Amino acid sequence: MKSIFISMTVVAGLMVAGSVQATDMPAVGKTxxxxxxxxxxxxxxxxxxxxxxxxxxxxxxxxxxxANITKGGEFGWKMSKMPPKGMNATDAEIKSLAEFIAGLK
Ligand code: HEC
Structure with missing residues (x-):
């Protein structure tokens, strides 16, 4: 009984680790x-x-x-220019995406 419990815990742990690695972009970020x-x-x-x-x-x-997403332009990445607000994101969407980006690790 005890070993069944341990293996279930391991499986649950692996599932958590897997979902962290495959962090998905929020739907609004995709569009x-x-x-x-x-x-x-x-x-x-x-x-x-x-x-x-x-x-x-x-x-x-x-x-x-x-603030950078809102104003767009260049932020030192030397890639190209970002359009202000991406593709018409609203202020609320920008705020939540910025929090999502800042929280990535
Ligand atoms: C047409 C292409 C394009 C779209 C659409 C776009 N970006 Fe960007 N983004 C860029 C480029 C190019 C850069 C890098 C600019 C540079 O070279 O510094 C950038 C840079 C950034 C950065 C880095 C800012 C910093 O402070 O270093 C963030 C964050 C970002 N984009 C978020 C977003 C978000 C969120 C959206 C959607 C709402 C979005 N971008 C849409 C092209 C795009």
């Missing part, structure tokens, strides 16, 4: 940012995980990222 961004690889713009690293340890990360 309004996904043409240029992915979470873990460079496309037209930087991988969002790299953006999270850039702001690591910054308590204002989410609000700085939101």
């Amino acid at each position: 309004k940012c996904g043409a240029c961004h992915a979470i873990d690889k460079k496309m037209v713009g930087p991988a969002w995980i790299d953006v999270a690293k850039k702001y690591k340890g910054d308590v204002n990360a989410a609000s700085k990222i939101a």
Whole structure:
């Protein structure tokens, strides 16, 4: 009985680990940012995980990222210019995406 319990715990643990690795972009991110961004690889713009690293340890990360998404342009990645608000994201969508990006690790 005890061994069954342990193996179930291991399976549950693996499932949690798997879902963390496969972090998925929120649906609004896919439609309004996904043409240029992915979470873990460079496309037209930087991988969002790299953006999270850039702001690591910054308590204002989410609000700085939101401000940059809103104004668009260049942020030192030397890639190309980002359109302001991506593809017409609303302020509320930008805020939640910025929080999502800042929280990636
Ligand atoms: C047409 C392509 C395009 C779209 C659409 C786009 N981006 Fe970008 N994004 C870029 C490029 C290019 C850069 C890098 C600019 C540079 O070279 O510094 C960038 C940079 C960024 C950065 C880095 C900001 C920083 O402070 O370093 C964030 C965060 C970001 N984008 C989020 C988003 C979000 C969220 C959306 C959707 C609402 C979005 N982007 C839509 C092209 C795009």
